[in-house]
Amino acid sequence: MSAPIIRFENVSRTYEHAGQTVRALGPIDLEIGAGEFVAIMGPSGSGKSTLLSLAGALDVPTVGRVTVDGNDLQGLSRKQLAQLRRQTIGYVFQELNLLPGLTVVENVALPLELDGERLAPARKVASEALEAVGMAGFASRFPDDLSGGEQQRVAIARAFVGPRRLLLADEPTGALDSVTGERAMRLLRDQCDAGRTAVIVTHDSAHAAWADRVLFLRDGELAPEPEPVGGRP
Amino acid sequence: MSVRHSLLAILADQPTHGYGLKSTFERSTAGAWPLNVGQVYTTLARLQRDGLVEPEPAASPVGDAAATVDDRDTGRQTWRITASGREALSTWFDEPIVADPPPRDELAIKVLLAVAAEHVDVTDILHRQRTATMERLQQLTHHKHKADPDRELPWLLLLDALVLKTQAELEWIERCEQRLREQRAARERRQPGSES
Numbered sequence: 388m389s390a391p392i393i394r395f396e397n398v399s400r401t402y403e404h405a406g407q408t409v410r411a412l413g414p415i416d417l418e419i420g421a422g423e424f425v426a427i428m429g430p431s432g433s434g435k436s437t438l439l440s441l442a443g444a445l446d447v448p449t450v451g452r453v454t455v456d457g458n459d460l461q462g463l464s465r466k467q468l469a470q471l472r473r474q475t476i477g478y479v480f481q482e483l484n485l486l487p488g489l490t491v492v493e494n495v496a497l498p499l500e501l502d503g504e505r506l507a508p509a510r511k512v513a514s515e516a517l518e519a520v521g522m523a524g525f526a527s528r529f530p531d532d533l534s535g536g537e538q539q540r541v542a543i544a545r546a547f548v549g550p551r552r553l554l555l556a557d558e559p560t561g562a563l564d565s566v567t568g569e570r571a572m573r574l575l576r577d578q579c580d581a582g583r584t585a586v587i588v589t590h591d592s593a594h595a596a597w598a599d600r601v602l603f604l605r606d607g608e609l610a611p612e613p614e615p616v617g618g619r620p
Numbered sequence: 621m622s623v624r625h626s627l628l629a630i631l632a633d634q635p636t637h638g639y640g641l642k643s644t645f646e647r648s649t650a651g652a653w654p655l656n657v658g659q660v661y662t663t664l665a666r667l668q669r670d671g672l673v674e675p676e677p678a679a680s681p682v683g684d685a686a687a688t689v690d691d692r693d694t695g696r697q698t699w700r701i702t703a704s705g706r707e708a709l710s711t712w713f714d715e716p717i718v719a720d721p722p723p724r725d726e727l728a729i730k731v732l733l734a735v736a737a738e739h740v741d742v743t744d745i746l747h748r749q750r751t752a753t754m755e756r757l758q759q760l761t762h763h764k765h766k767a768d769p770d771r772e773l774p775w776l777l778l779l780d781a782l783v784l785k786t787q788a789e790l791e792w793i794e795r796c797e798q799r800l801r802e803q804r805a806a807r808e809r810r811q812p813g814s815e816s
Contacts, residue, residue: 430798576765592754592790593783596761601754610747 391418391454392553392584393442398451399607400437412437412607414451421552424579425586426595429604435588436557438604442586443476443555444468456553473502477546479556483538485530485545492517492526495545504549516544520574536567543574547583554578556587560594572597623655623663628672628701628709635676635700638664650775664699672705727789731796742800750793757786 399413412434419425419442427435440446441453444460453460456475463471477498485494496513500506517523520540530538539559546554554575560568568591575585576597587598595601603610630636630644641664642655667673676698701709727749734740764779 430794573765592757592787593761596754596757596783597765598758601758603750610751 390421392421392423392456393417393419393586394452394454395441395448396452396454398441398448398453400434400441400446401449410607412441412604413448415607415609417602417609419584419586421584422579422582423584423600424576424598425584426598426601427586427588427604428590428592428595428601433604434607435604437607439555439557439586439588443478444471473498474550475553477548477551477554479539479542479546479554479559481558481561483530483542485538485541487530490527490529491522491533491541494530494541495548498545498551499549512549513544516548517541519547519578520544534567535563536570539563539567539571540574543571543578547578552583554583554585556585558589559587560589560591565593568594622712623659624667624672625709625712627660627663627667628705628712631673631699631701632706632709635698637696637698641699648774650772650778652778667705668699670704672702672708673699674702676700728792735800743797746793746797746800750790753786753789753793757783757790760786 395415395417397414397416399410399415401408401410401413403409415438427438429435437446441448441460442455444455444458444463447453447460455471458467458471460468485491486497489497492510492513495516496504496506496509499509499512504512514523514526517526520543522537522540522544525533525537525541530541533541542559543554546556556575560571563571572594575587579585579599585598587594589595600612602612626645626649627641630641630648636644638660639657642657642660645655646653664673668675678697731742731745731749734742734745760779760783764776764783767776767779769776
């Protein structure tokens with residue numbers, strides 16, 4: 388495996404609830420290499436979303452160490468965490484969270500502009516990201532004018548815009564029909580084949596099967612993974 | 621798989637010789653079910669016996685009967701569908717396939733017997749099966765990724781069918797695990813402190 392972009396070392400996340408400690412995740416050890424496409428499956432309440440929040444620097448572990456792109460999350464200030472999220476990580480949620488008042492290209496350019504990039508270069512980079520997902524012709528349209536599948540492609544373009552090379556997605560195909568959902572998976576597969584990294588949570592095994600690795604969570608713990616057999620060409 | 625009806629379906633399009641039947645069948649079904657040519661000839665003989673196909677009269681100056689025998693030996697005999705053959709084919713296409721009793725399913729049998737047995741760890745069997753089935757699903761998906769939708773439609777349709785069946789197997793495994801967990805929890809409630 389290539390150098391890990393995400394590393395979990397003996398990680399647990401617990402919450403205090405009604406005077407009791409509830410374990411949402413862990414202990415787990417996990418490495419995800421740059422360029423890998425990983426799917427996480429498991430029943431409700433098994434810790435999938437907690438794992439994704441930790442990998443996305445949206446949360447920090449109670450015990451253990453999470454490293455994202457070489458940064459130990461425990462050691463980062465809130466400001467540094469926010470910067471890591473903006474510069475490295477793109478998120479795709481079931482509600483795609485595209486801003487309805489902005490055009491497609493403006494939506495995709497937004498993370499770059501928030502990070503201090505000037506308007507013209509940000510738009511240029513955003514246009515390239517749209518082209519990579521086959522949405523170049525939709526740049527000046529508004530999200531509400533697009534189909535669900537097209538909006539999804541825009542959300543994926545935004546997640547991978549500019550220097551961002553890690554995409555995290557929680558049930559990204561939830562609202563899509565199966566053919567459109569498959570198209571989104573195909574797109575993620577191609578992006579990962581081109582060196583990007585994607586980690587998705589899904590309940591749909593047909594979508595998970597597009598990934599290089601499928602992880603199963605149960606009661607906060609990872610099921611042992613099989614030895615790799617051959618691997619992807 | 622019904623070799624009889626498959627051959628009838630191909631012959632309904634145009635008269636074909638034995639080897640042509642084999643290759644057309646394999647092309648149309650994306651090579652998923654290889655047919656050996658001996659199987660084709662045996663089936664043709666039965667179809668002829670039942671009046672569903674007949675040898676096409678040879679355009680040879682030698683007598684028809686002699687040409688038929690010779691050409692069958694060399695695989696050049698052309699066969700055509702009869703009116704009864706078309707009728708049998710049409711019935712096959714019209715009737716939905718309903719498998720009752722269900723086809724034998726080794727996984728289901730294995731799991732049911734493991735559940736019934738005292739000394740077998742069903743959870744472990746299910747876990748290993750899920751890993752293997754998921755790998756199979758990943759392989760099929762990889763083929764789908766590589767398939768050309770314009771030139772390889774039969775292959776893609778077959779992959780879709782296999783993907784859905786594999787997915788159903790995964791869901792069934794998940795369901796088994798869930799039911800077993802619920803059963804264990806219910807036993808625990810009835811006999812607190814007892815593990816089994």
